[in-house]
Amino acid sequence: MNIYQPYTIFPLGDAALTIEFSDTIDREINNRVLQLFHHLQSAKIDAIVDLIPAYSTVTVCYDPVKLKKPGSTAFENMAAIIETVARAKSQLTTETVRQIEVPVCYDPAVAPDLKHLAAEKKLSIETIITIHTSVSYRVFMLGFLPGFAYMGQIDERIAMPRKTKPMPVAAGSVGIAGLQTGIYPFNCPGGWHIIGRTPLKLFDAANEDPTIFHPGDDVRFFSITYHEFKNYQGRTA
Amino acid sequence: MDRFSAQLANALLGIEPDAPVLELHFPSAQILFESQTVIAICGADFDPIINQESVPMHHPIAIAENSLLQFRQMKKGARVYVAILNGLQLEPWKGSYSTNLKAGAGGFQGRALRKYDQIFFSRQINISKLLGEKCFSVLPWKALDTIEHREAIEFVIGSEWHSLDAESRKEFEQHWFQIGRDSDRMGYKLKGPVLKLTETDILSSGVGFGTVQLLPDRSLIVLMADHQTTGGYPRIAHVISAHLPILAQKNPGDVFMFKMTDLETAEEKISRQQKYLEEIRIACKFRIENLVHVS
Numbered sequence: 001m002n003i004y005q006p007y008t009i010f011p012l013g014d015a016a017l018t019i020e021f022s023d024t025i026d027r028e029i030n031n032r033v034l035q036l037f038h039h040l041q042s043a044k045i046d047a048i049v050d051l052i053p054a055y056s057t058v059t060v061c062y063d064p065v066k067l068k069k070p071g072s073t074a075f076e077n078m079a080a081i082i083e084t085v086a087r088a089k090s091q092l093t094t095e096t097v098r099q100i101e102v103p104v105c106y107d108p109a110v111a112p113d114l115k116h117l118a119a120e121k122k123l124s125i126e127t128i129i130t131i132h133t134s135v136s137y138r139v140f141m142l143g144f145l146p147g148f149a150y151m152g153q154i155d156e157r158i159a160m161p162r163k164t165k166p167m168p169v170a171a172g173s174v175g176i177a178g179l180q181t182g183i184y185p186f187n188c189p190g191g192w193h194i195i196g197r198t199p200l201k202l203f204d205a206a207n208e209d210p211t212i213f214h215p216g217d218d219v220r221f222f223s224i225t226y227h228e229f230k231n232y233q234g235r236t237a
Numbered sequence: 238m239d240r241f242s243a244q245l246a247n248a249l250l251g252i253e254p255d256a257p258v259l260e261l262h263f264p265s266a267q268i269l270f271e272s273q274t275v276i277a278i279c280g281a282d283f284d285p286i287i288n289q290e291s292v293p294m295h296h297p298i299a300i301a302e303n304s305l306l307q308f309r310q311m312k313k314g315a316r317v318y319v320a321i322l323n324g325l326q327l328e329p330w331k332g333s334y335s336t337n338l339k340a341g342a343g344g345f346q347g348r349a350l351r352k353y354d355q356i357f358f359s360r361q362i363n364i365s366k367l368l369g370e371k372c373f374s375v376l377p378w379k380a381l382d383t384i385e386h387r388e389a390i391e392f393v394i395g396s397e398w399h400s401l402d403a404e405s406r407k408e409f410e411q412h413w414f415q416i417g418r419d420s421d422r423m424g425y426k427l428k429g430p431v432l433k434l435t436e437t438d439i440l441s442s443g444v445g446f447g448t449v450q451l452l453p454d455r456s457l458i459v460l461m462a463d464h465q466t467t468g469g470y471p472r473i474a475h476v477i478s479a480h481l482p483i484l485a486q487k488n489p490g491d492v493f494m495f496k497m498t499d500l501e502t503a504e505e506k507i508s509r510q511q512k513y514l515e516e517i518r519i520a521c522k523f524r525i526e527n528l529v530h531v532s
Binding site: 014 | 339395445448466478512
């Protein structure tokens with residue numbers, strides 16, 4: 001099936017541009033984003049310095065000096081190259097999606113906001129855990145911090161807008177904000193509601209592939225005890 | 238943060254623009270060079286001295302072994318760059334020698350340098366003839382174009398520029414902004430007029446070094462060198478690449494104004510800057526090779 005997905009291209013300063021397919025969180029759109037991202041990566045275009053895929057956009061960072069020509073701007077030339085790539089490969093292919101299982105400890109010792117969420121949503125803590133672990137989530141994008149994966153979509157029954165004031169968050173903390181869930185890779189201030197913690201090390205600079213999650217991954221959480229959390233073997237923080 | 242000064246320091250020694258350099262803030266480290274080398278100091282003027290004697294910026298300086306480089310006072314600017322002809326023995330991370338403090342990777346052990354740290358040179362050089370009895374010798378060429386400390390920072394409009402009401406757009410261009418005390422390498426928080434926008438949130442999308450975002454509390458932030466890759470706040474404007482080094486040399490408390498320009502002008506300015514650096518590099522490479530013997 002050859003599906004033409006409309007897009008706009010606009011400058012992001014003088015050394016980057018963004019291709020926008022939509023302004024919504026949508027699996028199909030995100031597929032198109034990742035497809036373009038992978039095609040631009042494999043095209044190995046010399047002037048491209050970096051690629052940033054997000055929910056419904058791809059940002060291309062480029063070297064304007066390499067692209068500028070008399071009579072046309074670097075932006076126009078980069079946009080033309082990208083359009084060629086975008087048009088040539090607009091078929092929606094189903095590539096193999098990586099399935100990732102993430103152990104999460106939901107014990108109050110590592111889930112400071114779980115009780116409050118339960119009270120607000122008028123559900124038991126057990127129900128919240130069941131809901132959170134019962135579906136798989138797509139990794140739409142990485143951003144905010146190295147290794148931080150934005151995953152969606154959360155069941156509305158446990159959705160909660162992010163906090164107005166960020167609080168200190170421990171590395172591995174699993175949070176909820178709006179309809180998204182995600183895991184903080186480092187200790188840092190954060191505004192997401194923390195409902196658990198994973199022993200996994202989300203970002204390891206020493207690894208060839210430093211992040212556990214990639215955009216497009218399918219993620220499932222499973223509950224572990226506090227004891228199991230403390231004694232977890234494997235890629236730990 | 239100030240890529241122009243970092244690249245200029247390398248260019249003055251005839252070496253590639255992305256060879257690792259030292260970036261120092263004030264109060265600055267004291268650096269002991271245990272072998273002969275040639276260095277170049279660009280960026281902020283922190284009054285550099287070698288073995289207690291003043292040395293000029295923007296010149297290659299040949300120095301003898303066991304010379305001590307110190308910076309006496311903060312005269313102008315925010316960060317200084319020291320390039321080293323001998324090269325530094327460092328492992329690149331993801332293709333770069335830069336340090337990412339958040340990720341704890343790159344550069345020297347993924348962290349800021351500490352007292353007693355030792356970095357080895359990639360190679361030795363022989364400049365005994367050049368130095369003679371002196372501790373150092375300033376080589377007779379310098380960069381003429383360096384960072385201007387101007388107060389008008391040029392920008393191109395961002396995708397949410399037109400969501401600002403007309404009054405706010407005028408204010409953005411006509412009012413002074415001050416760099417807040419809570420600014421850092423990720424971004425400069427700006428104090429200035431309160432702007433009005435029709436939307437407060439956008440879906441997270443790529444942002445760049447120089448992107449000016451409007452935060453929910455109506456304050457502005459200019460993203461700097463260690464910015465996150467994505468952001469969910471309206472993109473009002475983008476500082477042009479050629480002016481990022483100027484902004485990078487401003488300190489909290491400094492004031493400036495924004496001045497609108499267009500994409501063609503912005504591209505023209507960065508191209509001229511890069512061409513200038515390349516010309517310097519080629520000219521200096523030739524001169525250095527004539528003066529210095531690499532062993």
